[in-house]
Ligand code: 5GP
């Protein structure tokens with residue numbers, strides 16, 4: 001399968017790995033939008049949040065557990081933002097489900 005993030009999980013494309021276990025992989029975004037900008041992804045290929053089903057949703061709960069651990073280890077005690085872009089109009093550029101964990105600066109709402 002020609003998927004950038006599957007290649008990163010497999011090690012075919014190098015990445016700055018932050019965390020890995022049996023079902024989840026986390027690495028630093030190549031174009032960070034905040035001092036801490038980490039992508040947390042399932043090892044199974046799920047195209048987007050629109051493809052979450054009763055069969056695969058447990059990995060999403062686990063991703064949020066991992067996000068809390070990573071935020072703590074990155075020292076994000078003041079808070080952080082977790083973002084998922086789902087589909088083209090939301091700006092999803094890589095079609096492998098991923099959550100952006102960002103921190104280390106102030107964020108505006110609803111964007112930026
Ligand atoms: P999206 O726009 O789909 O929500 O997020 C995709 C993210 O993947 C972007 O923030 C982009 O900077 C990041 N990205 C794209 N290609 C690579 C890459 O080869 N390595 C890493 N570490 N991040 C990437």
Ligand code: ZN
Nearest residue numbers: 003006045096
């Ligand atoms: Zn993939």
